[in-house]
Amino acid sequence: MPAHSSSSVQKAREVLAGRLSEIRKDAGISGRELAIRCGWSESKSSRIENAKTPPSDADIRAWCRACDAGDQTPDLIAANRQSADAHVQWRRLQRSGLRHLQESTADLYRETRMFRAYVSDVIPGFLQTPRYAAALLSSIADFRGTPNDVSDAVAARIRRNAVLNNGARRFSFVLEESVLRYRVCSAETMAAQLGHLLGVMDLPNVALGIVPFAAQRTVWPMPTFTIFDDGRVHADTLDAASTLTQPSQVDLYARAYERLSQGAVRGAAARSLVADALASLD
Numbered sequence: 001m002p003a004h005s006s007s008s009v010q011k012a013r014e015v016l017a018g019r020l021s022e023i024r025k026d027a028g029i030s031g032r033e034l035a036i037r038c039g040w041s042e043s044k045s046s047r048i049e050n051a052k053t054p055p056s057d058a059d060i061r062a063w064c065r066a067c068d069a070g071d072q073t074p075d076l077i078a079a080n081r082q083s084a085d086a087h088v089q090w091r092r093l094q095r096s097g098l099r100h101l102q103e104s105t106a107d108l109y110r111e112t113r114m115f116r117a118y119v120s121d122v123i124p125g126f127l128q129t130p131r132y133a134a135a136l137l138s139s140i141a142d143f144r145g146t147p148n149d150v151s152d153a154v155a156a157r158i159r160r161n162a163v164l165n166n167g168a169r170r171f172s173f174v175l176e177e178s179v180l181r182y183r184v185c186s187a188e189t190m191a192a193q194l195g196h197l198l199g200v201m202d203l204p205n206v207a208l209g210i211v212p213f214a215a216q217r218t219v220w221p222m223p224t225f226t227i228f229d230d231g232r233v234h235a236d237t238l239d240a241a242s243t244l245t246q247p248s249q250v251d252l253y254a255r256a257y258e259r260l261s262q263g264a265v266r267g268a269a270a271r272s273l274v275a276d277a278l279a280s281l282d
Contacts, residue, residue, distance in 0.1 A: 006248075011086075014051045020063055021049045023063065023072060024062065024067055026069070027066075027068060031045045037062075037066035039176035041064075048063075054080070057080065060073060064076065066081050070178075078232070078245050079246050099260060108232075109160055109161075112228045112229055113169060113170065114170045115169065115170070115227070116172045116226070118174045118228040118257055119174070119224045120179065120221050121178075121179065123175075123179060123193055124173055125157060125161065126171065128175070128190070128193070129159070129193050129196050130158055131185065132184075132185055133154045135185035135189060137157075138150050148167070148195050164200075164205075164206070166266070167204070167205055169205060170205050173206070173208045173209070174210075175208070175209070175211070175261050176221055177211060177273055180210070181277055191278060191281050194278045201271065209270060210264055210273050211264045212264055213263075217264060223237060225237055225256075230250060232245050233249060
């Protein structure tokens, strides 16, 4: 295991151990009393609490039960299972090229039944035309200095996005109006992209809302994120991609999505915003 991966694993263990320690202290019991209640040795409690030994799911259940903190069990188990590589540097993800990155999520896309995506920067990958995707991925490859396999990456993205035409899947998008205005490609390519967006809005399994510049907001614009069913969130930053699976994390993003959705316009009003953006390209 590479050194950076090993240190990430240890850091994740230390965070979990700290949470377990706080639970024990909040319960007002000693490590010895915890061990007695759990039916194991005091040294095991110490090893877990000092991040020397990773706990099993059963250990976490016993720990929380002993501390009368059963409500925290699901989050702690999810945190324990969540790979330390859930927060992965983009450079590591992309070092073998952008095509591999597109293909790495193909199974997840096929398995998910409900997608919710909030986007504040570019057209969502699901809704991109090949030429828009090529322009965007080219700029990413240039910025990050990764192998330029854009043609293959675009083909992989379009194949992955075929799930959009599966009526058994549901898609809900919330876009900031700025997404319609940012020029990440030529005016001609952007015009075709916005036209494609209008066409996608007619799909029966797609719900698309746009938050206007002038909307009265109840929450601030946020970095882009996608919720897969009710169990997983992908949240991106400039340097990393985070996969979040703890119930409290997923719930937090679901609540944010709901709040952002409340400020979005749909139907004719949304089409009007797209048409205005198209007109501005002239």
